[in-house]
Amino acid sequence: MKISFIGGGNMAGAIIGGLKQKGFNTADINVVELDAAKRAQLTEAFGVQATEHLPSVVNSDVIVLAVKPQQLRDLAIFLASFLKQQLIISIAAGISCAALSRWLNGYSAIVRVMPNTPAQIQAGVSGLYAAEGVSMEQREQANLLLSAAGSTLWLDDESKIDAVTAISGSGPAYVFYFIEALEQAALELGFDPEQARSLSLQTFLGASKLASQSDSPAATLRSQVTSKGGTTERAIQSMEQANIKQAIIQAAHAAAERARELGEQLGKD
CATH class of the missing domain: 1.10.3730.10 (ProC C-terminal domain-like)
Structure with missing residues (x-):
């Protein structure tokens, strides 16, 4: 499984660190990050590939959107043309699957996630919701990624993500x-x-x-x-x-x- 992270902040680093601890081949992880210092830090710490070029995500099986919510709309609009059958995982707070799908030209293989900061020591808990376009295999991929940062809780109602934000996120x-x-x-x-x-x-x-x-x-x-x-x-x-x-x-x-x-x-x- 090839994974791309768009955004190389603390949460991306936490998930990557957890994957490395679990024996995942971090050479199969690509991080798109504009900050050169962060790119160097991620490569040194985890052995991942790091670039500033967004098209590098095209050959990934999973794309994790780890940017600020305010940046997600413009990113998604640009990203839409690169999508084929990849799973999109969004950890941006507040952005619904419907909004993200709309910005992605109707793309629906989306899992929305609310993690929390103890993920930085692989002691987090993440609430996950899968949109209708997500296959069982993709659910398993999402669970693999987020369980590397702690425990996971799958939700059957997207509105419960706001409650997860209030309880475990905050x-x-x-x-x-x-x-x-x-x-x-x-x-x-x-x-x-x-x-x-x-x-x-x-x-x-x-x-x-x-x-x-x-x-x-x-x-x-x-x-x-x-x-x-x-x-x-x-x-x-x-x-x-x-x-x-x-x-x-x-x-x-x-x-x-x-x-x-x-x-x-x-x-x-």
């Missing part, structure tokens, strides 16, 4: 935000910055690992830590009074709504 920022707060609390309680960082990160790592390996829901695991009349109960009561859980839920809904808005704005032409 989700790492919510976690980092909470870590920031916990570190700040540790500093205020007398720890130095290194200690505050270590305590906060290891708590998140350990709790996440426990949750991932347990059959119990998160609410049960939380209750097991929360002894009646104890310190954790006092902390949880404070969070409940501040309505933190509902604020997080509302934040996720706000992110999903913004994803829908961006899709409508960027895909209307």
Whole structure:
């Protein structure tokens, strides 16, 4: 399988790095990137071919569109004349399969993907949706690529991509935000910055690992830590009074709504 990435940013690098770790022959990977420094970096790090010439994608089996959403329309219009039977994978947030197909002159072998930043360490999760023109073999190709960066979740409804964006796409920022707060609390309680960082990160790592390996829901695991009349109960009561859980839920809904808005704005032409 020959793969071309158009755009050589962090997410493209994450997927390529994962493929290399899984033993994929990176000589079969081509990256189209205008920035010469990025091209050199990708070639040195992964052994891929890197070029600034878009027509180089013509002989690929899979073309991954890894550019900013604002750049996708012009790219797709130019790319349309080079397409034969390639699978198009788009990781551009907000752009629907219908809009992308329209810009590609009706081409429909499109898989839309929402990955997240832990893909950079092959610990991501990606939501995928396949348009009607995607064959079973092409679904398997898409799954191979994205599973190199972490786990995959196939969706039967494209609108759920906006929800994936709100939960796992934006989700790492919510976690980092909470870590920031916990570190700040540790500093205020007398720890130095290194200690505050270590305590906060290891708590998140350990709790996440426990949750991932347990059959119990998160609410049960939380209750097991929360002894009646104890310190954790006092902390949880404070969070409940501040309505933190509902604020997080509302934040996720706000992110999903913004994803829908961006899709409508960027895909209307």
